[in-house]
Amino acid sequence: MAEEVLLFGAWASPYSHRVEMALKLKGVEYKYVEEDLANKSPSLLKYNPIHKKVPVLVHNGNPIVESQVILEYINETWPGYPLLPKDPYERAIARFWAKFIDDKCLLAIFKASWGEEKEREKAAEEVPEFLNHLENELKEKRFFGGESIGMVDIVANFISFWVGAFEEAFGSELLTREKFPKLTNWTHQFVNNTVVKESLPPRDKLVAYLRNRFGGRNVSK
């Protein structure tokens, strides 16, 4: 049976783009289906009845949901480019940072940007603290994954691209070269990587989209 790989995604979703990056790094052929999140397709609701969100990877009819779960699945299913280290300890460290980025950094950035008034101040204090942890974790490495892009870099895609688009849309400053020189360097390395570049949405379109949709959209993990 020929292999069938479908990806249900949304062009503005960093979570969706994570999966595209991973598939491209592994050289997996896939068919992309753009979802209108304001009008979800019956297929999406069938494949992800619990969360009803993108991204959803459907491999030979089997759906896999939640971007980090999908990344692990992609890593285990297709050989070749390693998204995670082979060593269990190094792998646990990578998983820790991936979880930290999603559970703490992204949440704080969302809240600081468009959370309720009372949440914003606290979140605004947390953001630089969390970014600092990432700055320290980078140390002298080119990427979080070392010499090459790994799962942590992919999960941090939001920080490398969406934060910049957000800063442009709203004139805010979250990631400056002065405060975070290593993260800034990492951002340039990451977005200029050939595979990653193919997997990013057009910057202008994203900036305009963020401006229009300030206040939240059903973008998911």
Place this chain on the structure above:
Amino acid sequence: MADDLILLNLWSSPFGMRVRIALAEKGLDYELIEEDLSNKSPLLLKMNPVRKQIAVLINKGRPICESLIIVQYIDEVWRHKSPLLPSDPCARAKARFWADYVDKNIYAIGKLVWGATGEIQEAAKKELIECFKVLEGELGDKPYFGGDSFGIVDVALIPFYSWFYAMETCGNFSIVAECPKLVSWAKRCMERESVSKSLPDQYKMYCFLLELKTKFQAQ
């Protein structure tokens, strides 16, 4: 210690319980260090400088943090005994999804069931039962979420059974009446020594959570 393992723990933490269950399933020896979160040890702060919380597993001097990440680590290093994750990638993805579902929901909602009052508590009770029913749907007729074998989803969820008496008493409702299958599953898990030795007595937990509740309300 033969396996060179230290666990920084808190007896009342469901996250610590997950790790203890996994270590017991694998038959591993370890040193258990009980932390006082109002006075965190230098060791904890050194081993988990980012999150500063338990559970932390220290193996040969190197720390691993976050309970489900620790459970996966244990499963990968000591993979020849009692596997906690299936070998098939699709089944693994399903297991990770459900463990993530438990992580996203049960702690936060459960805390409001025993810890809040009034409308917030009522809403939390409703949400909790909804989540439990979704989990019952996933469990189906299987003995465990892992199928015939006890797995990571079982490990992720069972510690919250130690909250059941507290939630039912504070919330004035019956979990077994709404979710009998889940309670049967929980009792089946409790027959495993790894689980019964890692979960505290439900009444002891209730008294402890009641104290916490009083402290929250005073703030």
